[in-house]
Amino acid sequence: MNPMAVQCRDLHKTFGVGEDAVKVLRGVDFTVPRGEMTFLVGPSGCGKTTLLSVIAGLLNPTGGDLEVLGVPLASLRGGTAVEFRRKNLGFVFQQFNLLPALTAAENAAVPLLAAGWKRKAAVEKAESVLADLGLASRCRAMPNQLSGGQQQRVAFARALIHEPHLIVCDEPTSALDAETGHHVMELLRQAAVRPERAVLVVTHDSRIFPFADRIAHMNDGRVEKIETQSGGPTC
C-alpha cells in the first residue's frame, strides 16, 4: 500500500480565462501520508479550500499531477470519479450540511444509502457509529434539535461510516465555540485516524493546531513549508 494517500506535484488551478483568469494554485507540491492527521493552514484566499476541492476530486486541476490513494485522478472520468469519491472519501463540511429532513442516524447513513444499502441496515450501522461518537441517545433527533457540536459529530459519523481511506475536513471547528471545537477534534482524532487512513483538515483555527501530526502552510497558491509536530500531537 502506498504510504502516501495524496501526492500533488506542481499542481495548478486557474479560474476563468484570458484577462479574467485567476491563478489560485500556482504549483503545489504536497503529500498527505496515511495514518496521520494533516492540517492545511494559511491566510484567507491562499488556496486552501481550492486545494482541498481538487484533492477531493470536486474540481479539476488546470495542470500538474495528482494521485489520490494511488490513483491518478485525471484518469477518472464522470461516473468513475463519482464512484471513487463515494467509496474512498469521507467529507466533513464547515456548515455540516446535514439534510434537515433526516434524523441524525439517517444523515450519518447517507453514504451507505448512496452505495445502495437497505435503509434499515444503513441506519443500524449509523446508530452504532453515532454511539461511538457519544450520540447514542440522539440518533432519532432531527438536525435542528442538535447543538452545533452534536451536528458536527453527526457529520463525522457520515464521513466515517463507509470506512474511507481519506477524510477531508473543511474548517470543522469554525462554526463551534472553542470548547466544543476542542472536544470534536479530540473525537475526530480518536475515531478517524487509522494506519490505512489519512485525514486532511483545512483550518485557520490555530487553537486546534495541536491535534495535527503535520501542518502544511500555504501562501499565495503554494505550500511553503510543512511542519511535523515532533513527538506527535500535543493535545
Add this chain to the structure above:
Amino acid sequence: MRYIAWQMLTGDRAKYLGLIFAIAFSTFLMSHQVSIFCGLMNRTSSQIDDVEDANLWIMDAKTQYLDEVKALPDQDLYRIRGVEGVQWAVPLFKGSSRVRGQDGKFRGVILMGLDDASLVGLPRSVRLGDPRRLQDPETMAIDETGYRFFFPGEPYTLGRTLDLNDHTLRIVAIINSSAPFVNLPVVYTRYTQARELVGRERNQLSFILARPAPGVTDAEAIRRITERTGLKALTANAFGWETIWYYIQNTGIPINFGITVVIALVVGTVVAGQTFYLFTVENLKQFGALKAIGVSDGRIVGMILMQAVIVGAIGYGLGIAMTAGFFLATGDNLDLRGFRMLPEIMLGTAAAVFLIVFMASAVSVRRVIVLEPAVVFRG
C-alpha cells in the same frame, strides 16, 4: 435515495403543501372548465343525439347547424321516400314557441314536431306517461325542466294542461331529454299539431329523418339522396359534429374557455415551477453535499423527478377529485345536466399536469446538474 428524496420533499411542509395546492388548483380549473366546455358543446347537438331511431338527417343544402333551419317544402319528403335505398323517411319540425302556464307564467320553448304515425324523433327515455298518447288530439310531452318550471315543487302528474299559441295541450308524457344549448324547456307534439301551433308559413318541414334500407350503408344512402334531390344529408353523428363545429367557429365560447384553461396551465406552471425551484435552490447545499459524497447526477435528477412526480400525482388526484365532487354535487341540478367529466378530459388533464411538472422540475434539474459539488466547501 428514494427515501431521502421523499423526506426532503415532505420535510418542508409549507412548500410541499404549496406545490400540491398549485397543481391541484390547476388540475381542478383545467378539468372543470374543459368539462363544462365539452358539456356545453354537447348540448348544441343534444336534440340530434336524442333521436335514436333515424340514422340520417336531411335538410336544405345550405343548412349549417341544427338551430338555424331553412324549411323544406313538403314534397321533399316524398322525393326522399322515392330514393332507392331509403327504407323510410319521416318529417321533423323544429322550431320555437311560447308556453303559458295556468297561472299566467310563460316561457319560450323548443318545439319539436314528430311524425304523426311513428313519433320518430322522441327521446326513448320517458320519465312518466305513455308517449303513444301523443297521437291523441291536443296533447304534448314536455321535458323535466319544463315541467319543473311550470309546476315548481309539484310531483310529476299527467293530464295537466299548458297553453301554446292559444291552443291548450294536455301533458301525456314527461320526457328525460338531453339539455339543449339554450336552457329552454323542450316540448314534443305531433308534426301536424306543431304546424298548427306555430302558424302559417309556406314551408314548415325543418328536417327529414330517414333510415337506409337493409344492406344500404349510410354513406351510400347519403350519396343517392344528394344526387337525386340536391338536399343535404348527414348521419346523425356527422350532423352533431357539424353543429358543434359551427358553435366553436362562430361563437366566443371556445376562446373564453380556452383562455381559462391556458391561465390554469400558466398559473399552475408558474406557481408550481417557482415553488419547486425555490425548494431546490434552498436545498442546493444539500444537493451539493450529496454530489460531493458521491451521489451521481443521474440519481439526483431521479430524486428531483421523483419529488416532482409525487407532488404531481397527489395534486392531480386532489384536483380531479374536486372536479368529480363538483359534478357529483350538482348531478341532480336539471340546469346543469349533461355536464360531466369524461375519461378523455381526465387523460388530457393528466398530460397537462405532466407538462406542468416537467417544466417545473426541468429548471430545478438544470440548476442541480450545473451545480459544482465544490460549492459545499465555500462557507
